[in-house]
Amino acid sequence: MNRQILAVDDSMSMRMLLRASLTAAGFDVEEAEDGRAALEWLDNNAPMLVITDINMPRLDGFGLIAELRARDRFRDIPILVLTTESSPEKKARAREAGATGWIVKPFDPEKLAAAVRRVTH
């Protein structure tokens, strides 16, 4: 069973926190530092889920979601947005781009793992 999750965040500390939380919950975590790096990794990999920040250099979370939804391989992959943003406008934009869910940082590790299970089962 595919247990692989791609965590996309420009903050190394946040990626480490995601890795620790999700690994403890039984998932395998790969990391990318922005949307562009994520797309490069996804050229040769197929995780079961992508968790992405919004504000990132080179390619932000909105751009990443749009790029993924434009590719047949990732049309149905769950994508969770994990961000400090909470404005309705940003949420609406993510939903229109094709995000599956929205989580406001800071996250509770158990809630995050539950959200991952919910959208991947």
Place this chain on the structure above:
Amino acid sequence: MLTATHSPVDRAARRHTVLRGESEVSSDPRLMMTTILGSCIACCLFDPSLALGGMNHFLLPAPPEGSRDGRGEAERYGLYAMEVLINAMFKRGANRTTMRAHLYGGANLHEGMRAIGSENAQFARDFLAADRIQIVREDTGGVLARRLELQPASGRVRCRAVADRFPEARTVKPAATGNVEFF
């Protein structure tokens, strides 16, 4: 570049106290951000290309391992406060190459106890290094509390030791975070 000054910072028309757990970014030339620090850390960021600055204020680096109380109070922790401040700067157009950081606070107020202030300062240094943001000034450690003022639009900072026992700025009421919303 952020400028540290020992002379009074220009009188500002509006003062805002940055409470524990709070982060604020502004380019308002009439605004003065201020806070009082004991073992807490305040990170000040300034991007001179935008005349944009900000300050956060956190109590501890991260929730204790295995702790469950971070859920409603994560704003107190540096892991979150640094992320919020840096993201707020990015949202206003700042970038790592032009952004500069100052660190203040991190006093070890109680002799013989765990040096929480030093741990806080080291956390902030490590976080900024990992995020490739240059620290240009640091006034941390010691045994005295500090009063800090930042004019975000100019990047001018004044940091003074407070000789007497001084209550730290209170903690801001936590915002609703950690919620999961499915589309």
